[in-house]
Amino acid sequence: MRFGVNYTPRSGWFHSWLHPDPVRTVEDLAAIRALGADHVRVFPLWPLLQPNRTWIDPGSVDDLMAVVDAAGDAGLRVSVDVLQGHLSSYDFLPSWVQSWHRRNLFTDPQVVAAEAELVRVIAGELAQREHADGLCLGNEFVQFAASRHPEPQVLDESGARAWLRTLLGAAHAVWPDGQAVHSFDDDVWFDDSQPFTPRLATGLGDLTTVHSWVFGGVGPRYGTDAPELVWFARYLCELAAAWGPGRAIWLQEIGAPVSYVSPGRSPDFLRRTVDALCGAGGGTPAPGLGSITWWCSHDVSRELADFPEIEYSLGLLDGDNRTKPLGEAFREATVTHHAVSAPPLPVGGAATDRSVWDVPLSPDGADRSSTSPSNGLFDDWVRSALAGDVPALRAVNV
Amino acid sequence: MRFGVNYTPRSGWFHSWLHPDPVRTVEDLAAIRALGADHVRVFPLWPLLQPNRTWIDPGSVDDLMAVVDAAGDAGLRVSVDVLQGHLSSYDFLPSWVQSWHRRNLFTDPQVVAAEAELVRVIAGELAQREHADGLCLGNEFVQFAASRHPEPQVLDESGARAWLRTLLGAAHAVWPDGQAVHSFDDDVWFDDSQPFTPRLATGLGDLTTVHSWVFGGVGPRYGTDAPELVWFARYLCELAAAWGPGRAIWLQEIGAPVSYVSPGRSPDFLRRTVDALCGAGGGTPAPGLGSITWWCSHDVSRELADFPEIEYSLGLLDGDNRTKPLGEAFREATVTHHAVSAPPLPVGGAATDRSVWDVPLSPDGADRSSTSPSNGLFDDWVRSALAGDVPALRAVNV
Numbered sequence: 001m002r003f004g005v006n007y008t009p010r011s012g013w014f015h016s017w018l019h020p021d022p023v024r025t026v027e028d029l030a031a032i033r034a035l036g037a038d039h040v041r042v043f044p045l046w047p048l049l050q051p052n053r054t055w056i057d058p059g060s061v062d063d064l065m066a067v068v069d070a071a072g073d074a075g076l077r078v079s080v081d082v083l084q085g086h087l088s089s090y091d092f093l094p095s096w097v098q099s100w101h102r103r104n105l106f107t108d109p110q111v112v113a114a115e116a117e118l119v120r121v122i123a124g125e126l127a128q129r130e131h132a133d134g135l136c137l138g139n140e141f142v143q144f145a146a147s148r149h150p151e152p153q154v155l156d157e158s159g160a161r162a163w164l165r166t167l168l169g170a171a172h173a174v175w176p177d178g179q180a181v182h183s184f185d186d187d188v189w190f191d192d193s194q195p196f197t198p199r200l201a202t203g204l205g206d207l208t209t210v211h212s213w214v215f216g217g218v219g220p221r222y223g224t225d226a227p228e229l230v231w232f233a234r235y236l237c238e239l240a241a242a243w244g245p246g247r248a249i250w251l252q253e254i255g256a257p258v259s260y261v262s263p264g265r266s267p268d269f270l271r272r273t274v275d276a277l278c279g280a281g282g283g284t285p286a287p288g289l290g291s292i293t294w295w296c297s298h299d300v301s302r303e304l305a306d307f308p309e310i311e312y313s314l315g316l317l318d319g320d321n322r323t324k325p326l327g328e329a330f331r332e333a334t335v336t337h338h339a340v341s342a343p344p345l346p347v348g349g350a351a352t353d354r355s356v357w358d359v360p361l362s363p364d365g366a367d368r369s370s371t372s373p374s375n376g377l378f379d380d381w382v383r384s385a386l387a388g389d390v391p392a393l394r395a396v397n398v
Numbered sequence: 399m400r401f402g403v404n405y406t407p408r409s410g411w412f413h414s415w416l417h418p419d420p421v422r423t424v425e426d427l428a429a430i431r432a433l434g435a436d437h438v439r440v441f442p443l444w445p446l447l448q449p450n451r452t453w454i455d456p457g458s459v460d461d462l463m464a465v466v467d468a469a470g471d472a473g474l475r476v477s478v479d480v481l482q483g484h485l486s487s488y489d490f491l492p493s494w495v496q497s498w499h500r501r502n503l504f505t506d507p508q509v510v511a512a513e514a515e516l517v518r519v520i521a522g523e524l525a526q527r528e529h530a531d532g533l534c535l536g537n538e539f540v541q542f543a544a545s546r547h548p549e550p551q552v553l554d555e556s557g558a559r560a561w562l563r564t565l566l567g568a569a570h571a572v573w574p575d576g577q578a579v580h581s582f583d584d585d586v587w588f589d590d591s592q593p594f595t596p597r598l599a600t601g602l603g604d605l606t607t608v609h610s611w612v613f614g615g616v617g618p619r620y621g622t623d624a625p626e627l628v629w630f631a632r633y634l635c636e637l638a639a640a641w642g643p644g645r646a647i648w649l650q651e652i653g654a655p656v657s658y659v660s661p662g663r664s665p666d667f668l669r670r671t672v673d674a675l676c677g678a679g680g681g682t683p684a685p686g687l688g689s690i691t692w693w694c695s696h697d698v699s700r701e702l703a704d705f706p707e708i709e710y711s712l713g714l715l716d717g718d719n720r721t722k723p724l725g726e727a728f729r730e731a732t733v734t735h736h737a738v739s740a741p742p743l744p745v746g747g748a749a750t751d752r753s754v755w756d757v758p759l760s761p762d763g764a765d766r767s768s769t770s771p772s773n774g775l776f777d778d779w780v781r782s783a784l785a786g787d788v789p790a791l792r793a794v795n796v
Contacts, residue, residue: 012453013450015449015450015453015455018449018455018457019455047445052411052703053703054702055702057410057413057416059416089498090494090498092493096703096704098489098496099489099548100548101489101704150497150498150500303452303453305450305451305453305494305508306494
């Protein structure tokens, strides 16, 4: 099991891209490495990389690669999310797709061509770096297509598939060995109206990514510090395995939001979440799970306003690079579980040490809300898990 | 008469703020000075200056002041537009007022407080510089309140007045000697629904600004290269004097858009426009007019996509800092007219060398569309002007 960290710079958050401070970057990455992390996920801002549709700022690409290389020098492997896009409640879009220039982010041919060009440029840079693992198209970029978005982009699943294929193809074309993936939030798994569907989530890209946030469904349902919450990441991994059997899974985001995890209990939340994922105590690890990447490295500074309250305390490190109790728990988890090797395939019909539950799923995702924490499946599943049997899920097409 | 230029960097346009090139900046400003300009208007980008509501990036402020000081070193006086905001069809808003964080730019108390803080910081920097004349709140920032805007901000005239007073007051508080103004497009003069009204345009700020673009009304009405077009800037100045008698006027933007001025005729358009403003041939200059600032210094590079076609050829200089025929005409105009001194007050009821026309105007601007080029007043006015009598306009309240 690989353990990593989503890198949120301690000074200036991602606004630090405006005037990067190489010394602080090196300090941050050393502190992350000292937590036992073996990799980081790095997030540039799209408007800075590509301020005009046909112009990528070489200085901003250089700034990004300087951080990538600093991570490599710190002994960390690196993945870059290209299109941000969206981070911690804030949307970052270049002016050429907004307001008077508003165009569909997923279906406008010129916009998609420009996005693909940016992916190509970043992939081309990363391909030259031994310490780079791959790229992700963008952090939960598909939230722009969610019906709950304030200014939703309109498209259908066919458009979503075409967009993913174009951008993933752009990465593979220049970096065949690079791992190209895409990422998304709960809506893809649970919102019947989201045009990005579970079969796209688990059918395109070199592996399946999972972002696990208890504030979405299980927190409101079960309440703060409920024992069910630590099983949500595992549940998402099982669901991902049901939709995409045989795929490797990367738990790309998991964090302890203060809204549903009491501050003093976040280390315990981390330990128990990782235990659940890794099959601690003789159980089976989540099928295909190879990496766990914590959100995030550093607390957002109180100098910065208007973040959701949770963002100010999600870090493993504080604003002075001191390890928080949550960071200590992370370090211990990396030691305890680094030797865990998840089974490469999800459990099928063969003999198994755990139950296998058939889940009726429509391949087009039209009834995916039936698997959300607000419906019965999760209730039953987590009850079983808490009782010692962690059911595998197997999709039955309906 | 002072002549200046709106500075549009030749390399990277305003995206050059991402990675400023001091050598190119010095070259650009020297070329502008060589055109006979005595001042420049400088445009930072709001999202770079203030990426979070409570955090102004000191590096971006330094970048701005480096350009201000380079202009001073080149022998140019400087005014800075603080909130961009809006430039050449592109809107630039920080993430903290967009999408999930959308808030009213003019009436949300926290947003306005942040804007005022940015004005204060920039004013405080400029106050220390002998070569700085003043600041403008932002380039046509009030377009965000226009009903034709794709995502219009809702407010009334009372809210508009309060916003202007707060921000202009912020500038004056730290820089009492600095000239603090605001700017706007045709809508303020001609659109009955624009909450920023002519009486705010001509009642707040240290002088009245005028932006003259023939593509708005007179171009479509009279056609390309029509002789009426060169009188539009003068008409706007006369209208500004009618609304705000006794105020100094700064023609802050005037340009030759290829959509209505044939490329080969742009030097003639410039000459005749400036002649009309300055009362060439024995006439009266526009009342109160003290400065003419051409839009713009440099053509937008064809490397940059999606600008309105006109933006690629508005410059006095080309992408290699060579003076275009339009720039030669500008230089000649500065020589011909620099000694012109406009009468400080608009013509009243006293004896005059020209007609005075009474214009019925409702003080609240509710019928201001009656003065637009699509109605009869401008037709009559320009006919008289072309015949040799340039009527002064006098508001009669109705």
